[in-house]
Amino acid sequence: MGARMDTVTKGAMDFEPEALADFLAETFGGKAPVTIERIAGGQSNPTYFVTRGDVRLVLRKQPGGPILRGAHAIDREYRVLEALHPQGVPVARPILYHADPDLLGTPFYLMERIEGRVFADGALAAADKAERHALWMGLADAMAAMHNVRPEAVGLEDFGKPGNYFARQIARWSRQWEESQSDPIPVLDELSAWLVEHQPQDDGRVSLAHGDYRMGNVIFHPTEPRVAAILDWELSTLGHPLADLGYCCMAWHTAPEEYGGLLGLDLAAENLPTEEAFVKRYMSHCPDLPPLTSFHKAFALFRFSVIWVGIADRVRAGNAAGADGADPVHLARCFARRGLEVIERG
Incomplete structure (x- = not known):
């Protein structure tokens, strides 16, 4: 119940946020407020910032509804992160992969949140x-x-x-x-x-x-x-x-x-x-x-x-x-x- 009371969402959710908060409590233990924010933009897999206490994560999941065979391969994304992170290639550290769609409606994974800058255009208008x-x-x-x-x-x-x-x-x-x-x-x-x-x-x-x-x-x-x-x-x-x-x-x-x-x-x-x-x-x-x-x-x-x-x-x-x-x-x-x-x- 604590997780449910302390869950804050920002933006449209395509899953039940309390289900994720409860899952995080069961997986990592302890009680902590959870904030879930959908990242605007993107045409691919829905992506969310997830903050639990002072732990900052990113969640990637498949979109709901029918998808083309082989598309939105969340499991393959996670496998690449696991392979490349120890090699020094700049990728986020993978945290966990959850294959069962019952929890959030589709498979998903969590990775660390990397702080930095993202530029939307090749002209780098937002950069010096x-x-x-x-x-x-x-x-x-x-x-x-x-x-x-x-x-x-x-x-x-x-x-x-x-x-x-x-x-x-x-x-x-x-x-x-x-x-x-x-x-x-x-x-x-x-x-x-x-x-x-x-x-x-x-x-x-x-x-x-x-x-x-x-x-x-x-x-x-x-x-x-x-x-x-x-x-x-x-x-x-x-x-x-x-x-x-x-x-x-x-x-x-x-x-x-x-x-x-x-x-x-x-x-x-x-x-x-x-x-x-x-x-x-x-x-x-x-x-x-x-x-x-x-x-x-x-x-x-x-x-x-x-x-x-x-x-x-x-x-x-x-x-x-x-x-x-x-x-x-x-x-x-x-x-x-x-x-x-x-x-x-x-």
Whole structure:
């Protein structure tokens, strides 16, 4: 009863907060007031700040309602944290995973809350201009640290299928697009067809691929331009490191109004790096990788387009994690067009 009386919630809850408070009391012992705050934004797994006494945690759970097979893989997120945290890769310390959906309606996990800064846009409007270039370099450094961990050395050798990553991913996301109930998007069909015809030969490289590595999915140190924690591992698998690099480079091929891109900005005036400078910084840590090509960037834009198709489907079904005021169908079309532009320039 004490837990129930001392539970404070902020924002819309998609579970019974008292159930979580009671679970925390049973798991960690003792009595302490509990505050649960839903983090605004995000199109993926609902995320909450949970404070119990002086202990500060983050809860991630699956969204309610029907979900696509293999989507919102909370268990995989937690497994990655367990594997990478001891290796010095900047991730939050995992606390516990709870598979039984009866408690909160879906599986969930708890991890430590990392204090720091999150920047919503690639232009880093909220950061001091003098620090912006260094923040992007820090993003490159953290990505390279993640890719330089050998999956077999940390128990992730079975985290996905090794080899032929791009072929399998194109097939997977094309199938998701074909199964969507959204209206036709001809530019997305065109981009998908081009990727199928221009897949590079598999070079056998395998690393942990984050799947959604970008500026908005990391926490930076409170005062230093280095990544303190990489977030949102839902799409992670065994893959090719250039997939993450190409995905991160989408920022230079999309406009600020298109989910915070850099296209059209005066990079030098804003102390933002060029795409070439960012790639060079990353490659300095991974010198044996082949070059990043138009294929890798077009593939990233294709996948992001289909992700927004999935968001549109969830919005239509009434179980999206958050809309952020964005039109997901418009963004799906936009990113598909940007992918074709990358191909044309390449």
